[in-house]
Amino acid sequence: MKQDMILILDLGSDENARLAREIRTLGVYSEIYPHDIGVDQIKALPNVKGIILNGGVNREIDGVFIDTSEAVYTCGLPLFLADHKGEKPWPESAEKRRQTLSDFIFSVCGAQANWNTENFISDQIDLIKRQVGDGHVLLALSGGVDSSVVAALLLKAIGNRLTCVHVNHGLMRKGESEQVIDVFGKALGANLVYVDAVDRFLDKLVDVDDPEQKRKVIGEEFVRVFEEEARKLNGINFLAQGTIYPDIIESGTKTVKAVKSHHNVGGLPEDLQFELVEPVKMLFKDEVRAVGSELGLPDNMVHRQPFPGPGLGVRCLGAITRDRLEAVRESDAILHEELAKAGLIEQIWQFFTVVPDFRSTGVKEGKRSFDWPVVVRAVNTIDAMTAVVPELPWPLLQTLTKRITSEVAGVNRVLYDLTPKPSGTIEWE
Ligand code: XMP
DSSP states (O other): OOOOEEEEEESSOSOHHHHHHHHHHTTOEEEEEETTOOHHHHHHSTTEEEEEEEOOBTTEETTEEOOOHHHHHTTOOOEEEEOSSSSSOOOSSHHHHHHHHHIIIIIISOOOOOOOHHHHHHHHHHHHHHHHTTOOEEEEOOSSHHHHHHHHHHHHHHGGGEEEEEEEOSOSOTTHHHHHIIIIIIISOOEEEEEEOHHHHHHHHTTOOOHHHHHHHHHHHHHHHHHHHHHHSSSOOEEEOOOOHHHHBOTTOOOSSOBOOOOSSTTOOGGGOOEEEOTTTTOOHHHHHHHHHHTTOOHHHHTOOOOOTTGGGGTBOSSOOHHHHHHHHHHHHHHHHHHHHTTOGGGOSEEEEEBOSOOEEEEETTEEEEEEEEEEEEEBOSSSSSBBOOOOOHHHHHHHHHHHHHHSTTEEEEEEOOOOBTTSOSSOO
8 A cells, every 4th residue: 555544533523524634634644543543453454544533522421431542542653632522622722723634644743745636546446456356346427526537546456357337317407318328438448338228217217206215216227237237247346336435424423433344235126235445435515526526537527416316306396208308408508608608617606497397478580389497507516505596797698598598499498597505405306
């Protein structure tokens, strides 16, 4: 392993993720573990240079005094006790906090600032090779950032012993499935199984109008299709997943158990249990993107905005119909194009269009029309828990209205959603 590591042992702080990020920003790798990790487990971790015991009001969790005792003190590693309300609080100012951290990490622990994407990639390639041996790995490749980066890493490590399955459920944005085929199937020469499951999904979704039911149908059908494809392939021993660090840190809990364990592999049946390969599970989203860029993935894939698992399915409101779904897809592509032309893509966290399941009267080409509206949604947020609506330039909104009403079949109005979260959610369903 090329990178040094600082361990954060969780004593009930809800700031562990922030601390890990701060340490990584200083160029040193850091991971979070429960406070009751044993000495053997610490010793088995590579290149640990020091330990930070973080948080906990006087090291009490839910009224129980936490004895970190020998487990940590006998490791012989430099130790920093960072009770945020205890005897050694973090300095108030960001600058002093950074200095305190940096003194501990570099002067006391003697860690090297050797955490970077290049070393991460080279370490992961070694780790994957060691874990997989001469086995075969299966990956569900949606074209999202996380699964794409995992595919690119695995390709480097084990080449054609990786099989990627891309399920097109008909709820992808315009050109997404084509890009997966172009980048992975063609340019990178991966083993790619492309499954056209459009009719299958859309048939299952006929008359399903409840948002949660739609999510359930889409999720279950996905597992079913993936399972069928997995059964057709022989000799698969591993399943790769694009799990990332925020997925496994139980955020905001006073924790005795900081990290969730994954028992169930994506809802697959018992007899199809594979060993998991999760090479980006210790990375934050921006780090995953940096690794993707370093691996040469295209910018629009690496910087893709968040896209819900059920895809356009939750933006075609009510029971999904093919014509309205097409209207969502086409209007979404126009919105993307126009925001790109206006140079606003980077400045908006998430944007998309929604097509409701009601129609209104209008006039098109001199004739009465009775068509759907398209709702344009754009939001800025830090954590998706609350969100504000950016003020889009009026000429841009006019151009969007003109293009969407003239180029998208079955649409006669365009609305801009002004609702922050709360009271709205980001998605409409
Ligand atoms: P809401 O609508 O809850 O969205 O304000 C917050 C963020 O979550 C995304 N989202 C989903 N992501 N599966 C997902 O993977 C879902 O079912 C889902 N619903 C919402 C949404 O796009 C936004 O970024």
